[in-house]
Amino acid sequence: MKRLLLAAGAVLLSAAQAQAPVLPLRIADITGQAGPCAPPGADLPAAQRAYVELLAQRLDTDVLSCPVADAASAARALASGAVDLARLDGAAFGPVSGETRSILTTRATGDLNRLPVVVAVPRAASAQSLGDLAGASLVFAGAQKANLDVPRRALADYGAADAFFGAQIVARDHEDAATRLRAGQAQALVLHAGAWQKLCRGDQPGEDLCEDLRVVWRQRPVAKGAWAIRTDMSDDRRFRLIGIHVAMHNESPQAFAWAAGEGAAEFEPTEAKALLAQGPTVGS
Amino acid sequence: MRRRSGVILAAIGLGLAGCGGEAKAPDGAWQSQMREVRMAVRGSEDDPMITRRLTAYKTYIGKATGLPVKLYESSDYNGTIQALSSGQVDIATMAGGGYANVDAQIGDLAQPILTVRQAEGDTGYYSGLLVMAESPYRTIQDLRGKTLGYVDFNSTSGYLFPRAVMREQGIDPDTFFGKSSFAGGHTQAVMALDNGQFDATIIQAGGGDPEHGFTTGAHYTMARRGVVELDDFRIIWTAGPIPNSAVVVRTDRPQPFVDAVRGAMAALPYDDPEVWRDIGQPDGAAYTAVTREHYAPIIKLRADDIAARRAGERR
Numbered sequence: 001m002k003r004l005l006l007a008a009g010a011v012l013l014s015a016a017q018a019q020a021p022v023l024p025l026r027i028a029d030i031t032g033q034a035g036p037c038a039p040p041g042a043d044l045p046a047a048q049r050a051y052v053e054l055l056a057q058r059l060d061t062d063v064l065s066c067p068v069a070d071a072a073s074a075a076r077a078l079a080s081g082a083v084d085l086a087r088l089d090g091a092a093f094g095p096v097s098g099e100t101r102s103i104l105t106t107r108a109t110g111d112l113n114r115l116p117v118v119v120a121v122p123r124a125a126s127a128q129s130l131g132d133l134a135g136a137s138l139v140f141a142g143a144q145k146a147n148l149d150v151p152r153r154a155l156a157d158y159g160a161a162d163a164f165f166g167a168q169i170v171a172r173d174h175e176d177a178a179t180r181l182r183a184g185q186a187q188a189l190v191l192h193a194g195a196w197q198k199l200c201r202g203d204q205p206g207e208d209l210c211e212d213l214r215v216v217w218r219q220r221p222v223a224k225g226a227w228a229i230r231t232d233m234s235d236d237r238r239f240r241l242i243g244i245h246v247a248m249h250n251e252s253p254q255a256f257a258w259a260a261g262e263g264a265a266e267f268e269p270t271e272a273k274a275l276l277a278q279g280p281t282v283g284s
Numbered sequence: 285m286r287r288r289s290g291v292i293l294a295a296i297g298l299g300l301a302g303c304g305g306e307a308k309a310p311d312g313a314w315q316s317q318m319r320e321v322r323m324a325v326r327g328s329e330d331d332p333m334i335t336r337r338l339t340a341y342k343t344y345i346g347k348a349t350g351l352p353v354k355l356y357e358s359s360d361y362n363g364t365i366q367a368l369s370s371g372q373v374d375i376a377t378m379a380g381g382g383y384a385n386v387d388a389q390i391g392d393l394a395q396p397i398l399t400v401r402q403a404e405g406d407t408g409y410y411s412g413l414l415v416m417a418e419s420p421y422r423t424i425q426d427l428r429g430k431t432l433g434y435v436d437f438n439s440t441s442g443y444l445f446p447r448a449v450m451r452e453q454g455i456d457p458d459t460f461f462g463k464s465s466f467a468g469g470h471t472q473a474v475m476a477l478d479n480g481q482f483d484a485t486i487i488q489a490g491g492g493d494p495e496h497g498f499t500t501g502a503h504y505t506m507a508r509r510g511v512v513e514l515d516d517f518r519i520i521w522t523a524g525p526i527p528n529s530a531v532v533v534r535t536d537r538p539q540p541f542v543d544a545v546r547g548a549m550a551a552l553p554y555d556d557p558e559v560w561r562d563i564g565q566p567d568g569a570a571y572t573a574v575t576r577e578h579y580a581p582i583i584k585l586r587a588d589d590i591a592a593r594r595a596g597e598r599r
Contacts, residue, residue, distance in 0.1 A: 058540075060540075113570045115403050115568040116557075116567060116568060144404065146403050146405070192403050192567075192568050194403035195568075196567070198491060198566075201499070207508070235347065235348055239349075239543075239545075239547035241547065242546075242548075242550055242551050243542070243550065247397065269555075269570075274554075
């Protein structure tokens, strides 16, 4: 009898799950004044309406707009379960980083991916962290955005702007940069992670061409703003939200223009803590 | 006991009643239509390890979609093309030429959704004309009347694209070379060159550009495996960039599946960088969303090629 009950219960619960009402998507809307979540009104701008309608159609659910006073309020509403999606900055995200995660940011037109950046030193050097490189001379792996702009931005995000270091050389490419580091012309090598991978991958099985070097720091630039969700959102909804947003610039330019803002080329997924420095900042 | 059982069942029934009356599909309902995700992967002949490493990828996609994932391995280009065209698989990663072939067969029933944007911002790669380092050949003009190996009829970088560029440069690839044939794959093309069967062969080259040199491609991978010596080869001519491979889905699958799998794949380099590396993608690269328009030039090349063949014109 007990088995029968358990089996019946399992069947009924399964059926219940299959028939469970789909949850609405509640989006925090920073308006300066808090208010109850509600379906978008008739006076909604056309672009915002296009965004709401796209999400409603693709998620097959109601999309509600939830007015909040500011980003900090949006973050609190997200963490408490009052909204499901909110655009946050680092300051708003920090206090709720335990209950929420970022999923999307935007890539500006002409910008690159949020590249991981590597700082390496000769294996025998004493430096163990970014903080140990105060006043150290650097060599960058080229003048292109990926080799100079992105690494400088990532370093600055962790408190190590240009003034933190000593002399800086811009080499021809990653191999030239490594040669200069090995020749003692600089104390640390700075390059994006893809260039580091190319530099170190040997032509023979398992060969590591950078055994004489040591990575002391590896981080992506910190995202300035990102769309965040609660960590308990289902994988299904999270990945569908990401999948809809990353293609939005192609599929619904009007909705994209409203959601991503001026100057954005596309939505870009993020790691969970993209809005925060993911390691010590210099001086902290 | 019987009374208690009745109470339990009633409670469950009440719970069900409370959930009823909602017409919209719940999150996850699309999975019951799919039951499983069937992905075509082409066994990489120059890196057999890739198939083993795909296990982690399979696990990731399975967790993201909530469905079991079946990988369908194909040993040649046409296998992947036919698997997607026939609906045997739901999703496949293929070069632009392969997608063009699928497009010619089933049109809007297949749609490219993602391609890789490299760290430097590029979304393309190159064809290279590879010769032995010790050979006298320095330019493509030195190969007049010589033997040339192509990769495969369905290869974008190993056949379709370089032939079009040759024609643009005034070289008719069917009369300029003395003899040409298909090697069957990038690895086979390199091996045939190394064995003296060809004077030159077309290969794929990536991870760089003609000005700065390349770091990826069959002969680089083979060298890393110890099969050949990198210094034994030279690239003397390049064509490109060619749009990077596409992740292509069947559009007759539920839209939530397309959205979920696109989201999961796009999030991969950020959510699980190790799996991203495991599937052979470089650090700093990421997926970017594309449409058919991104591959329009390749579709046109393929259509022209097919039309010429049908017309009996030797090109």
